[in-house]
Every structure is written in C-alpha cells, then in structure tokens.
Amino acid sequence: MMKRNETLWIACLFIVLGLLVGYHPWIGGNDQGDSTHVVEGTQRIVIDDWGRSVVVPAEAKRIVSLTSAYEPILLEMVGPSRLGAVSFLSKTKGYGPNYELAKSVKVSLYSYAVEKIVYLHPDLVLAPEYTNRDVLDGLDHMGIPVVIVSSPKTVQGTLELVERLGVVVGAEHKARDMTAKMQQDIEEVKALSAETKGQVVISMSSMDGYAGSDSLFDDMTRVMGLVNGPSHLGYAPRTAFTEERIIEMDPNVILIPVYDKSEMAWQALYRDNPGLQTVRAVREGRVVTMPASDLYTGNQFIGESMKDILRILRESEKGDGTHE
Secondary structure: OOHHHHHHHHHHHHHHHHHHHHHHHHHHHHOOOOOOOOEEEEEEEEEEOOEEEEEOOOOOOOEEEEEEHHHHHHHOOHHHEEEOOOOHHHHHHOOOOOOHHHHHOOEEEEEOHHHHHHHHOEEEEEEOOOHHHHHHHHHHOOOOOOOOEEOOOHHHHHHHHHHHHHHHHHHHHHHHHHHHHHHHHHHHHHHHHHHHOOEEEEEEOOOOOOOOOOOOHHHHHHOOEEHHHHHHHHOOOOOOOOOOHHHHHHHOOOEEEOOOHHHHHHHHHHHHHHHOOOOOOHHOOEEEEEEEEHOOOOOOOOOHHHHHHHHHHHHHHOOOEEEE
C-alpha cells in the first residue's frame, strides 16, 4: 500500500509539473502586462479587434496592410524591408507623410484583391475593421494570418493604434518611442491652440462627411481648440457638405486636402463659387489648400499635422490662401 501511495504521489507531481511547463508561455505573456498577446517561441497569439485569436510570427518578415492609413506607422516601426507591399498612395507626395521611405518598397498596390495579396506570400496581413468579409475569408482559407485592427476615431485612439500595431508586429519598444514623441507633439499643440482658439473650420474631402461629426478630424479640432462646423451644428456622422450646409456652418476657414496638382481645382470650386460668396471663409480669402497627409493623419505624425494646421490658420489670417 505504501509503494502504491508513493507511486500515485510521484505521478501527480509529474502531472502538475507538466501543466506548469505547458502553461509557461501564457504566464510569460501575462507578466508582460498585455493579456492580448502571448509569445510562444517563434510565434505569438494575438486577440484582434473582432475578438479572434490569431497565430502570427513573433517577428513577421513580409507584412501587408489592407489600408494605406497604417503604412506610415509600419514604415517607421519595422522599416520598408519587412513590408511585402505598400499602397501607391503611400508613395505619393502630399499623401504619404514618409513617402520617400515608402518608395523603398518595390511592390505598389492599387487594390486589395485576394489574388494579389496571396501572390505576395505575406506572413502577416493587417486589416481595418471595414475590410470586405470575402477578402478576409479568402485569406483565411489560404492559411494567411489576418489581424483586424480598428482605425482610430480620436487622437487618443491614434496613440493606441501605434501601440496596438507594435504588439502585433513584435515592435513594442519602438512603438513606445513613437508614442512618447506623439505625446510631446500633442502637448505643444495644446500650447499653440490659444492663438486660433474658437475658429470654425471644415475640412473638405472626396469622401462625403469624412471630416464630419465623430470623425478623427472632429476630435483633432477639439485638441487644437477649434470648432468643427458639422459637429457644432449637430450633423449626423458622414453627412455630406452641400452648399446649403456650408453656408449654414459659415466657417472661418475651409481646408482643402491635396496630393495631386489636378486637385488644386478644388480650391477654385469653393473660392470662386457664386453660391458661397457670403461664407466667411470665402469672403475673407481663407479657402486654403494643404497636404492631404495633414488631414488624413491617423498615424504617428498626428501631432505634427495639428501644428501644421494651426500654422496655416495663422498664416491665412494674413491673406495667404495657398499652402502646399
């Protein structure tokens, strides 16, 4: 009986030790203070923004993003050598804030068809929450890990996006360095906001209501001490900026994002429009152009972009209405 008890005790001990060894990676993941990912040797398990557990490489070597919005972050975070492709927009001056770096990536994407992505042999695909479900299912079917990362709607959310991407691609330290610089820029923005505080602005876009209520630009105006016209009047998100609504908003400044010379016609469209001549921004010559990268800026440059916007607003008060 004694030998039998000893045998049972030893067997239980080995079971307990086996469980501890088996759970060690999970314990290690929790010790890092982030329960959304667990490192297991050459892989990591992340919980994406759809609540799915996705196994990805611990350090992905061929990353593809299904939105140009995340590429400026990735270009700085992991470098162009670890990107399998980037959108042609990221290589476009005025749209891509680090477009020169983006040019180092050989492959340019003009669309996100499943066949094109599969052909690139990515070991990690990052997708925004609005990605077509058929694309996601197709990539999953091919065994390509896809992580859903939601696009930011606030300045704080942009900081969190950088940190989130850092976790997914295994570059947490670089992400922390980037967000520290972002925080510093944002504090400088708040200090500068006193000079233009309270001015009503609207940012135009080819995407109806892109800069409307509850948008990223809407939150940026709060940080800058400005008033976003559509939000101030209570327009629902994504409400189109018709002539009648622009007249109702009566902004001090109309911002026109440009990244192509042909889009300079946008400025004339609003500045010379007979139906808008009573609008303050038009009447005072404050319909101003600026790089689209400053207005479509859910990335690490958001603080610098807000400083640029405030500078342009100050300059526009002096009568200079074009800022490329």
